Amino acid sequence: MKYGQKEILGARFPRSYFKCGRKPAGCPARKHVQQSDADPSKLEITYLNGHTCDDDSPPPSSSHIVPDPRIISSGTQRNTAGLVPVATTVLSSQPCIGQPPSPPLHSVPDMMTTGVLLPTSAVVPAALSSSTQYDPVPDDTASTPSMGEEEGELLLFIPSPACSQSELLHTEVAKVEPLGPPVWMEHDVAHDDACVAISDFMVVPEA
């Protein structure tokens, strides 16, 4: 559930604030989504706090960790306002240069032909922060763990620091660090010297 948006000093794009929309309220899970300043096609997603709501039941699609070079995740390097960063998700959907696109993690007709990995972002302009429909990390109120799976899609499961993580990013995330001290995980994916996704970013197709 989006609860705010703010222009960040020095950033070209506003930061969007999401919190767990699960009922009853009280779940401290938060996530901050900001479009990368360096690369507008990337999204920086930071998760704060874990869920206190009943969100630890493994999604039906769990455990489908697919080592896709386009999907990188990391721990978090930021700790804002004393909150405990649960994880920062790094995503990249850009096809590796000189390498055929890996099989879609999500059955996305047509869009995959353009290298789009994320169905949700595929239809969203880079300026996601202003989009009314687009929640890069939709929370459970917007989507259910079962969605997607019904379609036989291969989903990725994130150990749910935020309600949204497992469900929202069901097509996006490979993994995030579970609750605990912030851990900086940097994945260097050596794929033909091209696809090196580093951190904190999710690539969305340019509008």
Added chain:
DNA sequence: CGGATTTGACCGGCGC
């Protein structure tokens, strides 16, 4: 009509 989104206002922390 209910729920989701937007957006201006408010609050607290931090640096000067």
Added chain:
DNA sequence: GCGCCGGTCAAATCCG
């Protein structure tokens, strides 16, 4: 002590 900035709240608005 003051101002700036990030984060959150809440009322207004939009959409299905």
